[in-house]
Amino acid sequence: MNRNKKELLPEQREELIRTLKERFEKNMNRHKDMEWTKVQAKLDANPEKLWSLDDMEITGGEPDVVGYDQNTGEYIFYDCSAESPKGRRSLCYDRAAWESRKEHKPENNAMEAAAAMGIEILDEEQYRELQQFGKFDTKTSSWVKTPADVRNHGGAIFGDYRYGRIFIYHNGAESYYAARGFRGWLRV
Template identity: 60%
Template sequence: MTKNEEKEVTIKRREELITILKKRFDENNSRHSDLKWEKIEKRLTKSGKKLWSLSQMEETGGEPDVIGYNEKEDVYIFCDCSQESPKGRRSVCYDLEGLDSRKNNQPEKNAVGMAAEMGIELLSVEQYQTLQDMSDFDTKTSSWVKTPIAIRKLGGALFCDYRFGQVFLYHNGAESYYTGRGFRGVLRV
């Protein structure tokens, strides 16, 4: 598939994914109590590329769900809502520069690159906090978050988790990776 080709899911996968997303939407009403599924589903059926991205989120263990609606931009906000950092996105450096700087034991991928391939974005610190306001996520794992350019230029990267009843924001070298650290994504539909 070339870069310019539209990434889409099969009709069968679209139906499966819509069913999964609707069930998750219904089971987690507190994340979006003021939103109606019918409007979201209508939007989803019009965007093959967004469904493909949601499928990638689902396949890597993210359990995406709607967490809000931005009226100004007229977009629904989907986010990875798995209890722990998505299993299929762990053991990754922060970005390609961090990955390339590792001389030994390089992981296969990096968080920023994987997110771009999937058509999603890493959560910002603020988005991560908003997600944590909905439930307790990452109580055993941690997730890379968007890192400001000034920190990244110095070789660092940021990650968050939830411990002792609160969200913690930490730093590490962008080249680091751990089995319990992955990343969460956000997608605007």
Template identity: 60%
Template sequence: MMFKQEWSDVKTDQGDLVLEALQQRFQQNTHRHPGVDWAHVHARLQNNPEKLKALHAMEATGGEPDVIGTADAAGTCVFCDCAAESPQGRRSLCFDAAAWNARKQNKPENNAEDVAAAMGISLLTEDQYRTLQQFGEFDRKTSSWVATPPEIRQLGGALFCDRRYGRVFVYHNGAESYYAARGFRGSVSV
């Protein structure tokens, strides 16, 4: 299984460009992170180069990551893909390696779980997806795989979400399926 990993090694100048993009998006979308200061986010990123690498991967694949709040009293910042549609560079993937291996014909390039792991991010859960939707209308034309409970996955299914008719919907599909308009959104905590 192959996947383009032009984002795998972040050079210093690339890290600076990613930080600039993150800061600009952060400042343009303050409604996503009320009470969170950029200096706090910047300091956390400077102390976590692996997380900056993951954010670079999110940015390079079209995710437009932004802070959507903090996760705990210590001020852990939660970044999430905030692109209007499922990230372009992460579409046409089946759900996981087992689904990819089960396909006998027309295999996609890779699968969402392995790509997320390679990027250093996690697929959004259904709850995280619903939280993201509080900050805008995402996936109005696309859909995104989400983390799937083991009991559903054991039966061959996987979950995906989208937004239609002003509502968030959760659906199921065979985990081996893939579509040009379905990708995945991820998150990383710093």
């Protein structure tokens, strides 16, 4: 696979579509009143989005349909893995945070990793919406798109689910932990 070209080989595409269909059918509570054939038609018409969905899958995000935008006619996919995607952990929040570290820099940062994948990081509202579909991040945490006023003070926010509640916390944006990653979303 040529990851730089941002397209999948036919067999990779078929495998991804099969995986997405199985997940869609297994988790109907996330997308009541939606039909897989319509979702697949959108995927077939937008092959560049398949590349991003494949990146979400490869890094452990388990993307699934969680909504439909009536205005744009787009399906909305979120990372629905039980824990923060394993292939996207140990990252500080953004480039400025990464550059501010004097030593022990992580491999990358969440904002640039998401952009490279062609996805966006869930914001706080989306993170709370995700939690309506199950219990996510019960052992991990996920960076959440941070409002500028918080980021301007050097912080960033993240969320998790503990004690039957959704918690949104703050941390220095330059921090990174083995159990903190990020969750993304994509419109197709």
